[in-house]
Amino acid sequence: MKPLGPIPPGFTAKDGELAIGGRTASALVKEARDTPLFVYSRDMIASRIESLRDVMPKRLNIHYAMKANPYAPLLEFVADLVDGLDIASVGEFERAREAGYLPREISFAGPGKRDRELHAAIRAGVTLNLESENEAERALTIGKQLKVAPRLAIRVNPGFELRGSGMKMGGGAKPFGVDAERVPALARRIVEAGANWRGFHIYSGSQALDAEAIVEAQGHTLDLADTLAREAGVGVPHLNMGGGFGIPYFDKDTPLDIGVIGAALETRFAELPETLRDTQFAIELGRYLVGEAGVYLTRIVDRKVSHDTTYLITDGGLHHQLAASGNFGTVVRRNYPLAIASRFDAEPEEVVNVVGCLCTPLDRLADAAHLPRAEVGDLVAVFCAGAYGASASPSAFLGQGEAREILV
Numbered sequence: 001m002k003p004l005g006p007i008p009p010g011f012t013a014k015d016g017e018l019a020i021g022g023r024t025a026s027a028l029v030k031e032a033r034d035t036p037l038f039v040y041s042r043d044m045i046a047s048r049i050e051s052l053r054d055v056m057p058k059r060l061n062i063h064y065a066m067k068a069n070p071y072a073p074l075l076e077f078v079a080d081l082v083d084g085l086d087i088a089s090v091g092e093f094e095r096a097r098e099a100g101y102l103p104r105e106i107s108f109a110g111p112g113k114r115d116r117e118l119h120a121a122i123r124a125g126v127t128l129n130l131e132s133e134n135e136a137e138r139a140l141t142i143g144k145q146l147k148v149a150p151r152l153a154i155r156v157n158p159g160f161e162l163r164g165s166g167m168k169m170g171g172g173a174k175p176f177g178v179d180a181e182r183v184p185a186l187a188r189r190i191v192e193a194g195a196n197w198r199g200f201h202i203y204s205g206s207q208a209l210d211a212e213a214i215v216e217a218q219g220h221t222l223d224l225a226d227t228l229a230r231e232a233g234v235g236v237p238h239l240n241m242g243g244g245f246g247i248p249y250f251d252k253d254t255p256l257d258i259g260v261i262g263a264a265l266e267t268r269f270a271e272l273p274e275t276l277r278d279t280q281f282a283i284e285l286g287r288y289l290v291g292e293a294g295v296y297l298t299r300i301v302d303r304k305v306s307h308d309t310t311y312l313i314t315d316g317g318l319h320h321q322l323a324a325s326g327n328f329g330t331v332v333r334r335n336y337p338l339a340i341a342s343r344f345d346a347e348p349e350e351v352v353n354v355v356g357c358l359c360t361p362l363d364r365l366a367d368a369a370h371l372p373r374a375e376v377g378d379l380v381a382v383f384c385a386g387a388y389g390a391s392a393s394p395s396a397f398l399g400q401g402e403a404r405e406i407l408v
């Protein structure tokens, strides 16, 4: 038997079934007309953001990194709850505009921005987090052509990393950002060229559950921004301090203690160096805001036994839930939180493998999981599906097509 990850708090049973936003899984599937289905809860997203604001310093802005979940109704809902949006392509920019975000609330990070993307961002007034000197020169040239001062910040490749993070984005050679020692010269160049200088973006990692590690990285980030500003002799109108707030996906993962982070930031903000006194600070978060608010519902289409192992075969799989299958950046596959949604309050009574419908051994949703007995037609719920699910999975693989999505 292998443990399942912890089901996020807030999910209850109604009439024996999993309920999301007060409605049973079967009612939600009926409304969406079919499975597989992603369900995202408004209440959970709103209360997550509210509890974050409760503990973070008032002068800290919260940005949403839409790469986590770009589903249009969710993006629109989040627009009223956050202070800014981080995008990674012009495709995301178009979705953001449709969802009502204003260009000045948007920053665009990501290596390999094409000229037409720089053009669209500069013309609209989006802040570019520049990833290289080359990108900076192209942005300045495009600004001149358009006769506008582009809003430019430098994404710094810091010399440190976010300890314990699932994805490290600093501390050595990286395709992201400009190495810290080359940043002062580039900052001077941008200011002297007459651009609208916005400051720094320092992103050191993702998916950290250790509050002390985040406190440490944020401390290094503030120190680095101060050093860079002094060396360059430029101001820091804005400092995007990155994010990295993780959520528990696996057995023994414990929730991040945001109170510790908020208190430490409050202390740091009370003793800011001269260079950062007037700075507007932001963190950018994806999965922490929306990850636990999403559930992936998939229906069991077959139940079979092979060499004493029972398989529940579902109509979903890695084409929608690559991360839960263990194929999205994990070294050793572990089980995500998963339940039989149709029998949410029943006791576990058998050990089964839950798999997807793709013809590959990679398509696993739970290995050797202890679950209530489930039959063909029952619904399975995979939790922590609100981030890097539908849009981060290969839905075209084997012609299965996309999942449905609803916001409740």
Ligand SMILES: Cc1ncc(COP(=O)(O)O)c(C=O)c1O
Residues within 6 Å of the ligand: 065, 068, 086, 109, 167, 169, 203, 206, 207, 243, 244, 245, 284, 285, 286, 287, 288, 387
């Ligand atoms: C620059 C940047 N911002 C934000 C994020 C969002 O990360 P998460 O969803 O873990 O908060 C990432 C993730 O890789 C990133 O690279």
